[in-house]
Amino acid sequence: MRRRLTLSLILFGLGLISPAASQSIAPPTASGDQIFDAWASEFQGRALVAGIDPVVLAREMAGLTPDVRVAGADSRQPEFSKPISAYLEGVVTQDRLIIGRRRGAEVEAFPAIEAASGVPPEILLGVWALESGFGSLQGNYDTLRSLATLAAQGRRRAWAEGEMIATLRIIQSGEQPRARLQGSWAGAMGQTQFIPSTYLSTAVDQDGDGRRDIWNSSADALGSAANLLAKAGWVRGQSWAREVTVPAGFDFSLTEGPRETPAWWAQRGVIRADGRPWTALDADAKAQLVAPAGAEGPQFLLFPNHFAIRAYNNSLSYALGVGMLADGYLGEGALIRSWPKETPLPLVDRMTAQRALAALGFDPGAPDGVVGMGTRRSLRAWQATRGLVADGYLSDAMVQRLKAEASALPTIAGENAHD
Structure with missing residues (x-):
């Protein structure tokens, strides 16, 4: 206790923490896990420096224990890598398309969301489907406890501690109680699975009830997702990607490389698979060529909006899943070129x-x-x-x-x- 008090006084004297934060607080309740307890005691000092009220900090850290389910999930590496064709086959399903169209018709806020952000409803339906099954699979993990477990393990300590402090700030503000802050084992919350720092910076009160409730308000959740995509650079009216074909003998070393206009790619034999002309917005955009399943599978030109989707989840497979669902909601047909048979x-x-x-x-x-x-x-x-x-x-x-x-x-x- 004396060591903690001395540290607080030193930090106060240097002007690094406020008078309130310089107060000594009791160590967290021992959990029985020595590594977790040692981390928790050290974290309290960092949380005080970050401006977390000592009363709030002491209350929320009291009785905190590691969640073994989170520790196991974080260390689990899948034995087999699912091929992208299998992933997308499981993502872009008739059930998701049918449910998405029905749920989309129920969201009265979509016109206002699109007007404000430029993000169309079909893209948000794709995000909603993949993030939480249209709100039905939000997760019931205590976000603060999950993040504390990840921080104590050390693999992603700086990130997890930053998200813990964001969680404590949400609680401290009174906007949401800790009991509401539930989500996935990795700390993502609500119908559109925002991490706490993203909630603080990006969530919106779309339904106008005075609270940003991404758990119970579909309007707030979807408006917040649209705001995230808009901040990531979503271009109103532009495609997210288009399937293309390449000529025989094409230089596939150009994949995942330059971002150039469709005209530049056309000079190298890359054309739209459906034979349609490019819209004016697409024709002026810089696009990147990808071949997710190699030369034998379908190829795509990825527009800037694809990379905006990847601000949500920086995965090619994820962004393709969102975009292909969106195309399905619009009634677009299947891919021209089929996925090859892939071996996990x-x-x-x-x-x-x-x-x-x-x-x-x-x-x-x-x-x-x-x-x-x-x-x-x-x-x-x-x-x-x-x-x-x-x-x-x-x-x-x-x-x-x-x-x-x-x-x-x-x-x-x-x-x-x-x-």
Whole structure:
């Protein structure tokens, strides 16, 4: 206690915390988890420096314990990576389209939301569907406890502590009680799954009742989602993406690369798959080419609105899911080119491929089994030097070829002496 009091007095003397925050507060109730308890005691000082009222802090930290469900979920790595075709098949379903059209007809606030933000209802329906099943699957985790568990584990400590402080600020403001702040194990809340800091900065009172209630008010939740997309750069009236075709012998190393106008891409043989002309807004936009399932699957030009969707969840698959649902709500047809038959890759194969790329001089970063931008970029570079189609698609055949080539590398004497 003396150490905590001294620290508070030093911080007060330096002008880093207010007189109220310089008060000593009791340590949190011991949870029985030594790592969690040590973290909680240290966090209190940081929360005081951030301006959290000592009374609020002491009340909310009292009795706080780690949630073993959150700890398990955060450390769980899926054994198999679901192919994008399987993911989208599970996302863009007739049930979601039928329910979305029905729920969309019930949201009276959509015209006002679109007028204010430029975001059309069909995109918001796609977000609503994926984030919470149109509000039916919001999660019942105590947000403060979830974030405390993540912070104590240490893997994402700075982020989790920042979100904890945002949660405490919501409580301190009186806008929402802690009992209302429930959501997913990762701290996302409400019908549109906002993390606490995003709630503070971006949530809106769309229904005008004086509260930003993203849990019980669909208007508030959807208006808040539209505000997030607008802040991320949503362009009114522009497409999110369009399916395109590429010519034989196309240089797939251009995928996930330059952002250029459709005319620039047309000079390289990239045209709309449906044969329609570009709208004026789309024709002037800078778009990026992607081939999510490689050269054998459908290709897309991604417009700036696609990347606005990724401000919600920085995943190509997620943004494609939202956009394809939106197209479905508009009555757009299926893709012109079908997804290829894809094989799920086990974690060990994904990590082995990453290690092989690094050994061969094409470092993709830490071998974490996540086939992200770094892995795809390295894979494209390796494919290009081997005379392969440089589409950056990690298939089972590519994994086997990488393993074989890396295993043939000469070893350094004594390297395996302890194996």
